[in-house]
Amino acid sequence: MEDTEVSLQELGAQTAAVSSCCVFCKVPFKDMVLRVGRRYEVKVLHCLHSACGRCLEEILTTGQEVLCPVCDHRIKEQDYHKYLCNFAENQTLDYRAAGFASTPLITCDECVDACPAVQYCARCVRRLCAECAEHHRRSRASASHVLTELTAMAELAEAQAKEVTAPEDSQRATSARSSPSSLSLHRLPLCAIHRRELEFFCEDCSMMCCRECIRESHETHVYKLPSGSLVERQRQGLSENAQQLQGLFSSLQERRKTLSENLHGCEAELAKALQNIRHLEVQVKEALQQRRIEMLDEVKAFRDQQRESHEARRASLASQLLTRWRAIDFLEKVLARGTNCEVLLLTGYISAQRLLGQDVLASKVAELALCAALRPKQLPVKWSGDVAAAAHEISQMAAVRTQGRHTIEASPLQVGEPQTEEVSEPTEAAEAFESHERQIVSLQDAVPAPPAPQPICLSQALGPRKAATVTATEPRQKLVRRPKSDQEIRESGLGELRAVLGLEGDALGCFRSPCGMAVDSSRLYVADTLNHRIQIFDKFTLEALGVLRLPSSGDGPSSLSDPSGMCCVEVKGMTILVVVEYTLDRVLRIELGQSPLAAAVRELAPGTFYGPFGAGISQGRVVIADSCNHRCLVLTLNGQVLFEFGTRGQGRGQFDYPECLAAFADGHVAVSDKDNHRIQVFDANGSFQHLIPRDWAPESEGHLGSGRLRAGALRGPMGMCVDARDRLFVCDCGSDRVQIFSRQGDFLWSSCSATCIFRSPTAMAADEQSLYVASDHCVQIF
Numbered sequence: 005m006e007d008t009e010v011s012l013q014e015l016g017a018q019t020a021a022v023s024s025c026c027v028f029c030k031v032p033f034k035d036m037v038l039r040v041g042r043r044y045e046v047k048v049l050h051c052l053h054s055a056c057g058r059c060l061e062e063i064l065t066t067g068q069e070v071l072c073p074v075c076d077h078r079i080k081e082q083d084y085h086k087y088l089c090n091f092a093e094n095q096t097l098d099y100r101a102a103g104f105a106s107t108p109l110i111t112c113d114e115c116v117d118a119c120p121a122v123q124y125c126a127r128c129v130r131r132l133c134a135e136c137a138e139h140h141r142r143s144r145a146s147a148s149h150v151l152t153e154l155t156a157m158a159e160l161a162e163a164q165a166k167e168v169t170a171p172e173d174s175q176r177a178t179s180a181r182s183s184p185s186s187l188s189l190h191r192l193p194l195c196a197i198h199r200r201e202l203e204f205f206c207e208d209c210s211m212m213c214c215r216e217c218i219r220e221s222h223e224t225h226v227y228k229l230p231s232g233s234l235v236e237r238q239r240q241g242l243s244e245n246a247q248q249l250q251g252l253f254s255s256l257q258e259r260r261k262t263l264s265e266n267l268h269g270c271e272a273e274l275a276k277a278l279q280n281i282r283h284l285e286v287q288v289k290e291a292l293q294q295r296r297i298e299m300l301d302e303v304k305a306f307r308d309q310q311r312e313s314h315e316a317r318r319a320s321l322a323s324q325l326l327t328r329w330r331a332i333d334f335l336e337k338v339l340a341r342g343t344n345c346e347v348l349l350l351t352g353y354i355s356a357q358r359l360l361g362q363d364v365l366a367s368k369v370a371e372l373a374l375c376a377a378l379r380p381k382q383l384p385v386k387w388s389g390d391v392a393a394a395a396h397e398i399s400q401m402a403a404v405r406t407q408g409r410h411t412i413e414a415s416p417l418q419v420g421e422p423q424t425e426e427v428s429e430p431t432e433a434a435e436a437f438e439s440h441e442r443q444i445v446s447l448q449d450a451v452p453a454p455p456a457p458q459p460i461c462l463s464q465a466l467g468p469r470k471a472a473t474v475t476a477t478e479p480r481q482k483l484v485r486r487p488k489s490d491q492e493i494r495e496s497g498l499g500e501l502r503a504v505l506g507l508e509g510d511a512l513g514c515f516r517s518p519c520g521m522a523v524d525s526s527r528l529y530v531a532d533t534l535n536h537r538i539q540i541f542d543k544f545t546l547e548a549l550g551v552l553r554l555p556s557s558g559d560g561p562s563s564l565s566d567p568s569g570m571c572c573v574e575v576k577g578m579t580i581l582v583v584v585e586y587t588l589d590r591v592l593r594i595e596l597g598q599s600p601l602a603a604a605v606r607e608l609a610p611g612t613f614y615g616p617f618g619a620g621i622s623q624g625r626v627v628i629a630d631s632c633n634h635r636c637l638v639l640t641l642n643g644q645v646l647f648e649f650g651t652r653g654q655g656r657g658q659f660d661y662p663e664c665l666a667a668f669a670d671g672h673v674a675v676s677d678k679d680n681h682r683i684q685v686f687d688a689n690g691s692f693q694h695l696i697p698r699d700w701a702p703e704s705e706g707h708l709g710s711g712r713l714r715a716g717a718l719r720g721p722m723g724m725c726v727d728a729r730d731r732l733f734v735c736d737c738g739s740d741r742v743q744i745f746s747r748q749g750d751f752l753w754s755s756c757s758a759t760c761i762f763r764s765p766t767a768m769a770a771d772e773q774s775l776y777v778a779s780d781h782c783v784q785i786f
Contacts, residue, residue, distance in 0.1 A: 026054070047084075050081070114139075487727065498742065504784055514781075523572075524572050531567040534566070552564075553601045566588075570619060573624070586615055609644075612637065616631060620666060634660065667726065668747065678721060697716050698749045723765065735767065762780070762784075
C-alpha cells in the first residue's frame with residue numbers, strides 16, 4: 005500500500021467528477037435538460053453532495069428518507085425548500101438559460117404572469133421582463149439602478165470562460181472563480197417557509213429571515229438589514245472557519261500518514277508471524293511423527309508382553325484341565341469299583357488337594373452375576389469372596405415382588421477378586437448356583453422385549469410369567485385419592501410406585517432428559533428436552549397419543565427446540581399449553597384440542613426473556629422464571645407483561661438462576677432458587693413471604709457441602725408441584741431425591757430415608773389421582 009500526500013487542490017480535482025453531476029441520475033449539470041421552475045436548479049444535500057432539483061423532488065414525494073448514494077448519508081428532512089441551493093451551479097445554469105434567446109427559460113421575478121425575463125438588476129437581484137424593467141427605471145427608488153441585458157451577460161460569461169479554462173491560465177481561472185464579478189447573475193433568495201424575499205439577518209439565530217419570519221419567531225431578537233459591515237463581518241467569520249477546516253485537514257492528513265505507517269508495520273509483523281507459524285507447523289508435524297513411531301513401538305511391546313502372559317495363562321489352564329480330567333477319571337473308577345473305606349479316603353484327599361477349589365466357584369459366581377446384570381432394574385450384588393453369601397443374595401433377588409416394595413434401580417454387578425479363605429461345603433453352594441441360574445432364565449423369559457417401549461408396572465416387570473404388559477386396552481382405574489395428612493406423609497411419603505413410563509431413547513414413549521411436565525383432565529404432557537419434542541400420553545391408560553405438532557402455516561413457530569418448563573390451563577374445552585424454550589429465549593402459547601396437532605401457536609412477549617426455564621399458572625396469570633436475567637415475570641395469557649420481581653443476589657427476594665415454579669391455591673408462588681440452594685415463596689403481587697427451608701443461610705452447614713445433605717436441606721432444587729393440601733413437593737436434583745414441605749415451609753419427608761431411588765429428578769406434576777416425577781430418562785408414577 006503506497007502512501008501519497010493529498011492536498012486540497014488534488015482532492016478538489018478528484019471530486020470534480022462527483023460534484024459536477026447529480027448524485028442520483030449521474031447527469032452532468034452542464035448537460036441538464038433545462039426546465040422552467042425549481043426543477044432546473046441544483047440543491048445541496050446535508051452531506052455537501054449536490055443533486056438536481058428534479059431528482060430530489062421525486063424522492064421527497066415518496067415520503068422516504070433521502071439516502072445519498074455516494075456516502076450513504078441518511079437525511080430525514082422532507083421539505084424541499086429547506087435544502088440549500090448550489091449557488092455556483094445555479095449561476096452556470098442561469099447563464100445557459102439566458103443564452104436561449106429563441107426560447108426564453110428565465111421568467112420575471114416581479115410580475116405574476118411569469119413573462120420571459122430580458123434584463124437583470126444586480127442591486128435588487130431581480131430578473132425582469134420588458135414591462136417590469138420599464139417600471140423599474142421609472143420608479144424613484146430604483147431609477148439609479150443599472151439594468152443589464154441577459155443575453156449580453158451570457159455572451160460575456162462564455163467569453164470569460166474560454167479565456168480562463170486554458171491550461172496555462174489555471175491560476176487565473178481559480179482567482180476568477182473566487183473573486184466576485186459585477187456581471188454575476190444571481191437568483192432572488194426566498195424564505196423556505198413563506199416563499200417571501202429574505203430581507204433581514206437575525207444575529208441571535210444566525211439566519212436570513214423574511215418579514216413573516218420576523219413577525220412570527222424573531223420579533224424579540226436582534227435582526228438587521230444585510231448591510232456591507234454585517235456582510236463583511238460574516239465573511240470574516242466564514243474565512244476563519246475555512247482556515248480551521250484547513251488546519252483540521254492537515255491534522256487528518258498527518259493521522260492518515262501515521263495509520264498508513266502503522267499498517268505497513270502490522271503487515272510486516274503478520275508476514276513474520278505467518279512464517280513462524282509455518283515453521284512451527286513443520287516442527288509439530290515432525291514431533292507428531294516421532295511420537296507416532298514411539299507409540300507404535302510401545303503398543304507392539306505391550307502386545308508381545310500380553311501375548312506372553314496369555315500364553316502362560318493358557319498353559320496353566322491346560323495343566324489344570326488335565327489335572328481335573330485325571331481327577332474325574334480316578335473318581336469315576338473309585339465310585340464304580342471302590343470299597344466304602346476307599347470312597348471315604350478319597351473324600352478327604354479331594355478336600356485336602358482342593359481339586360474343587362474356590363477359583364472354579366468364583367468363576368461360577370461371576371457367570372451368574374453377569375446373567376443378573378442383563379436383567380434391568382435389579383438390586384446390586386457385590387462379590388466379596390463368600391460364595392454362600394453371594395448365592396443367598398442372588399436367590400433373594402428372584403423372590404422380590406411388589407408386595408415387598410423394594411427399591412428398584414439398575415446397577416452393574418461388581419465382582420471382585422476372590423479371597424484366600426476356604427469355602428465350606430462347596431457342593432451345596434454349587435447346587436444353589438445351579439438352582440438360581442434356572443430362576444434367572446425364568447425371569448428373563450417372563451418379560452419379553454417389545455419392539456417399541458411401553459409403560460410397564462413394577463408388579464408385571466418382576467412378577468411370574470403370567471403377568472401381562474400394560475396396553476392401551478387396559479385402562480387404569482380412575483381413582484380420586486383422599487388427601488393424606490401430614491402424619492401420613494411423614495410415614496409413607498410419595499406412596500406406592502404404581503408404574504414407570506418410558507426408557508432412554510428417541511422412539512415414541514422414550515425420553516432423553518425430560519425437564520418439564522403438565523397434566524390436564526385427561527392427558528399428560530412431557531417435555532422431552534434433548535429429543536426436541538413434547539410427548540402426549542393418556543393419563544389413565546398411559547398410552548402414547550403422539551408427539552405435539554405445531555402448524556406449518558401461519559406466522560408462529562413451526563417446530564420446537566429444547567422445550568423445558570411447561571404449564572397448562574383448560575379454557576372452554578380447550579387446553580392452553582405454555583411452553584418455555586431455554587435455548588431460543590422464548591415462551592410459546594399453544595392451543596390444543598383433541599388432536600396432537602396444535603390449533604394455534606403464538607410467542608408471548610418476544611424479545612423479553614434471556615434463558616427462561618420454568619413456567620406456572622397462578623390465578624389465571626402466567627409466571628415465567630427468566631433464569632439468566634435472575635428474575636420472574638408475570639404475564640397475561642395473551643402475553644402482556646404485568647410486572648416482574650427479583651434481582652440477582654442472595655438476599656430475600658433475590659435469585660441466582662431461578663429454574664422452576666409452583667403455584668399455591670391462594671395465588672402465592674414458590675420459586676426454586678437453584679444456585680442459592682433454596683426455595684422462595686412470594687404472594688400474588690410478587691412480595692417476598694418466606695424461605696424453604698426456613699433456617700436457610702448462605703454459609704449454613706449442609707447447603708453447600710460436597711457430602712450427603714441432611715434431610716430438609718436442598719442442593720440445586722428444580723421441578724416442583726403442589727398437592728390438594730398445599731404441600732410442596734420438590735425435586736432436589738443435586739441430592740438425587742424428592743422432599744416434601746408444608747405450606748409454611750416445615751420439612752415433612754425425604755426420599756433419602758425411604759426405598760425410593762431417584763437420579764437427578766428434574767420435573768414434577770400432580771393431579772387428584774397421581775404424582776408424576778421425571779427422573780433418569782423416565783417418568784415414575786405414584
